[in-house]
Amino acid sequence: MPETDSDKTEQATPRRRQKAVEEGNVPKSRELSTALILMVSILFMYFYTPIIIDDFKLLFTEMLQYSNFKLNKDSIYLLMLLSFKFCGKVVLPLFAILIFVGVLTNIAQFGFIVTPKALEPKFDRLNPIKGLQNLFSKRSLVELVKSIFKIFVVGFVAYLVVKSKIGEIISLANADPLVSITFLGQIIFELSFKIALLMLFLAILDFFYQKWQYEEDLKMTKQEVKEEFKQMEGDPLIKRRIRSLQMEMARKRMMEEVPKADVVITNPTHYAVAIKYEAGKDRAPKVVAKGQRLIALRIRELAKEHGVLVHEDPPIARSLFNSVEIGDEIPESLYKAVAEILAIVYKMKGKKIV
Incomplete structure (x- = not known):
């Protein structure tokens, strides 16, 4: 009409x-x-x-x-x-x-x-x-x-x-x-x-x-x-599609970092957090990937496929997931706990924490 x-x-x-x-x-x-x-x-x-x-x-x-x-x-x-x-x-x-x-x-x-x-x-x-x-x-x-x-x-x-x-x-x-x-x-x-x-x-x-x-x-x-x-603002459907593509690309980049991680700390079915530490370069260990449920499952699968140690520690996994963003260093309150886990990883790989 x-x-x-x-x-x-x-x-x-x-x-x-x-x-x-x-x-x-x-x-x-x-x-x-x-x-x-x-x-x-x-x-x-x-x-x-x-x-x-x-x-x-x-x-x-x-x-x-x-x-x-x-x-x-x-x-x-x-x-x-x-x-x-x-x-x-x-x-x-x-x-x-x-x-x-x-x-x-x-x-x-x-x-x-x-x-x-x-x-x-x-x-x-x-x-x-x-x-x-x-x-x-x-x-x-x-x-x-x-x-x-x-x-x-x-x-x-x-x-x-x-x-x-x-x-x-x-x-x-x-x-x-x-x-x-x-x-x-x-x-x-x-x-x-x-x-x-x-x-x-x-x-x-x-x-x-x-x-x-x-x-x-x-x-x-x-x-x-x-x-x-x-x-002016863009079609909401298009905006959601763009946001979805951006999240997918960010998730893909995150997954590419999992094989480079030193350890993946998990809560068996809910959380998975990938940690990486380069001695002499990093001031503290960093979170390079994290996820829950299906994404956590995919992180664990990738870690196993590339020989990255998967360590089960529910309290540390939850703390890291809730308090640290991807690319950020872990807080000082978790230094000791994460250092102990890394010590296990490096002992298995014959490395030393500097």
């Missing part, structure tokens, strides 16, 4: 979040960037317009002064140069500020991220069937409702502003042109500023909505969490 969004009840794991970030999928609101850019543009033009007017007056004066109302090669070149300077002075500061605000807004929403995967072409977006599915999806419906709501609210704010100024607008019919232009400019700024302020408020709400939607989209089903855990 296919999984649905209702099955996604688990919070996203850190690995899933990291993967989303690497793909450029982060919670952000495009409307927040648009609203801030609109607000900054309006404020910039409000405070910068007097400077633009003064520059335009200066440009007009210089054009009349240098051209002397005569068009020739030099005057046209000068007019173009002055025009470009004027346009650059007006446009470049605005562009620089808008680019700065746009970049800063995106960084502020989630941080600075550089991911090549976000630039990779995604050909699945060219799929018309998927495009139609997205067109009639729940998210598209939400975006449509948001757009209609914004149009309604913006239109309502514009209506309120114009309605409050309708008497003054009518009185401009007999007013001085400069006064009319100034008044209309004030109305345009007031209307633009209030609309931008409202758009910014809606964009902030949209930002929190996008964060909530992002978390919902990242949610996982219980099966997805299990699969990811398997990928």
